[in-house]
Amino acid sequence: MKVAFLTATEGVEAVELTDPWEALRNAGHDTELISTESGTVQLFNHLDKTETQKVDKVVRDVSVDDYDALVLPGGVANPDELRTNDGAVQFVKDFVASGKPVAAICHAPWTLVEANVVKGRTLTSWPSLKTDIENAGGTWVDQDVMVDGNLITSRNPNDLPAFQHAVLSALN
Template identity: 50%
Template sequence: MTQVLIIATNGFEQSELAEPKQQLEDAGHTVTIASIDEGEITGWKDNNWGDSVTVDKTFGNVTVDDYDALLLPGGQINPDILRMNADAIDMIRSFNMRGKPIAAICHAPWLLAEADIVRDRTVTSWPSLRTDLRNAGANVVDQEVAIDGNLITSRNPDDIPAFTDALIEMMVADKKIAA
């Protein structure tokens, strides 16, 4: 069974966590939500606070080797907080060093830049991040999904179906190679 880790905190874009999580679970994957603190985190939806989700694990209780892929939802607030969290950045770097799929949507590629893993890679994001990504050495494109090695990036909530499909396809391909 494939294990997917989502890392997020308060202010995650509601649709960018809930919809991929549901699609992944519907496809038979197990999803774990990790955050800075125990309890619940609250999403952001339509310019206001959205629904809360239960945190399954805190960052300190996550072992990267227990997961096959990492999903990073966006929203302005969520990645801005997480990029200042050393544990979150270390996890992203660890997934990357192991070549495991990392899927980041909307504002979440900020985290990839903070982890210094976008240099010479092709990525996409929400338009306001594109200069930051270029400054971090990325080749930035404006398309529904950009795949470069183990990185999958998308621009916005409209891209969620293609974004999640790309992650599922990459995990299936990785499992076949590993088998």
């Protein structure tokens, strides 16, 4: 199966991209990094720059039909920037509407809020997003992973094992 990872060009929490990426590839899935611009994405370890990763495709050039699942890594700046990109928001909205798995960790549910897809859904996230999710009509829970239909959400890097297990289960 082919899985898209959607990020902005910087502010991506490294481990929230690289660990699920590796888990999916090790399970035999193809992964592609989609971003708002071509080039590379700057990864961070919290607020410190780490490595970069090459962008495979730009969001304006892809379609939900090209992928079987979508992963939204966190980091504070990454989803905040994605929220301001109409193409990225529409891609997320279309992906959720497709019924295909959409997985978001840490601050990434901000993009789900912006895409107006959390009403009536139950999610988890970094705790500071609780009010945003509730104001958007969702229910926020404090647990390592929450699966609500095709939405898979987790709170932080400590939850990566449960997050990755849920994503892999959704693809089987």
